Amino acid sequence: MSRELTPQETAERSLIKTYRKSIWNPFIAAVKRYELIEPGDRIAVCISGGKDSVILAKLMQELQRHTSQPFELVFMVMDPGYKPENRKLIEDNAALLGIPITIFDSDIFDVTVSVEKNPCYLCARMRRGFLYAKAQELGCNKIALGHHFSDVIETTVMGLFYGGQLQAMPPKLRSKNFPGMELIRPLYCVHEDAIIAWKNYNHLQFLQCACRFTEEREAAGDGVGRSKRQEIKMLLRELKKTNPNIEKSIFQGINGLQLDTFPGFKHRGVFHSFPELYNHPDWFAGETKSEEISEGL
Template identity: 75%
Template sequence: MARDLTAAETAQRSIIKKYRRVLWNPFIAAVKRYELISPGDRIAVCISGGKDSMLLAKLMQELQNHTVAPFELAFLVMDPGYRRENREQIESNAKLLDIPVTIFESDIFDVTAVVEKNPCYLCARMRRGTLYSRARELGCNKIALGHHFNDVIETTLMGLLYGSQIQAMLPKLHSKNFPGMELIRPLYCVHEEDIIAWKNYNHLEFIQCACRLTENRTVEEDGASNSKRQEMKELISRLRKINPNVEKSIFQAIHGVQLDTMVGYKAGGVLHSFLDEYEKRGQPR
């Protein structure tokens, strides 16, 4: 008589069975297309406690179990000052899903709570730096974050509409302050709606926004607060009714920017103008 599967086994199996086309395949596609993982890597999978990072942990475990190019994993949870119930839920879910997390504490929420200007920006920078530092202490050369396809699209739109810049979110980048360390985003091609479907199918409950500055705001089912990012979600939803391929179009656009049509662009922090090469382009070849 076959035994019943554990919650971890059921969640793992659903990734490669029921949700193989929409979770596993795009995850593998991103890993290969953007060359995110190399043999011998030791990767710190950074877990915030939300649906995205928890799924990322399970995908990375599955890949590690089947790859022919061995790499190591550490599952890192930073507690920046969560309320007790949020901390307990993260620990409970990690145990339920068989993710061997390493938890460490910081006072980032306390520090940013007294900052009046751009506390979210400061919090993000401090959290990123702290994760890099702890990952390096654990012998890791990469950190993996749970940013997904929709984060990429929404970030691009926010930069265009509110930041006066055409700027995308890269699938990987070198750390400027921690030489030899890289950040990778293996969920780069995975859609948020499919992550939510996986979560609901497995009857999983994750923390949403655990930030003490924003936790009292209205929260939607997918965990997005009443913010500019939520505004982008709603905008894309409206645009999708007119053009069902709008997200795909934006995603493809950031992979094929036509610099020859740009009036100006920045590279390496240096601003370039189309006038720099204008006369040269007009000369006969």
């Protein structure tokens, strides 16, 4: 008679078996393709309590078990001012899934609650600073965040629609304010739908943002509230009904950017104008493929 698996064992096995194609393989693909982890790394996996950061923690544990190139992990939780029941949910899930978390406190919610302009941006920036500082204190050289494929697409579209810029979310990033520290996004190729499916399969309940803006969105009844990200998420959901590959097309677009078709772009913070590039002897060699296609239409 076989022994009944614990919730931790079931969650771990489902990542490798049930969701191998939709979660494990894309996770490994991102780690290898973008060279996110190196032997000897000490990585702080930053856990917010949501589904994305928790599944990231489990994937990193599995990778650590199976890799031939050893690295260290620290599982770090920053409490920005959660209600006691929300903090308890994080602690309970960590215990249930076998994630040895280190919790430290901050006052981010108290600071951002009175800010009217871009409070979510300010919250994210402050969180990042706290996480870098704590990770460095714990001897880490990298922090791992739970941004996934869908976040990359939504961020790109949101920046274009509301920020007036075509800007993607890179798979890794060197910190400007914390020398020697690097941010990595191992879920870069994992779709959010797959993460939700894994969560439901294992009957898990995770924390949402737990701030007043999330509460407002829930109260709005349309899933949007004042959140532009949620608005873009719903727009993409509608567009996928007629074009199921729209997210894949956007991702391919930011991976194969045709700079010679743009009227201008920035590189390392320096703006390059169309006339400057057009008159450069090595830049424009003639008609681009996109022009040929448009003329054929």
